[in-house]
Amino acid sequence: MKNQSIKIMGMRDKLIEAEKEIKILREILWLRHGCSNLYGDDGEMQCGSCILDFKRDSAQKIKDRFEEIGRDAIIEHFEKI
Ligand SMILES: [Zn+2]
Numbered sequence: 001m002k003n004q005s006i007k008i009m010g011m012r013d014k015l016i017e018a019e020k021e022i023k024i025l026r027e028i029l030w031l032r033h034g035c036s037n038l039y040g041d042d043g044e045m046q047c048g049s050c051i052l053d054f055k056r057d058s059a060q061k062i063k064d065r066f067e068e069i070g071r072d073a074i075i076e077h078f079e080k081i
Contacts, residue, residue, distance in 0.1 A: 027045060037049040074076070
């Protein structure tokens, strides 16, 4: 029973550490993804150009949106040619 409790505490510490790492990585992504239309009051991490919430949106949603923006830019480029 004691060993199981220690194991759970270790897993809890790892989860807390992983959440801290994810928060730092989200902030880096928010600040460095190339846009300047950022909103960050009260701990928010939003981009008005991408229409993304880097604090709450899932990593998959952010990835999908970046891919959508990339596709739109390519289409726009070729429509001008
Ligand atoms: Zn953006």
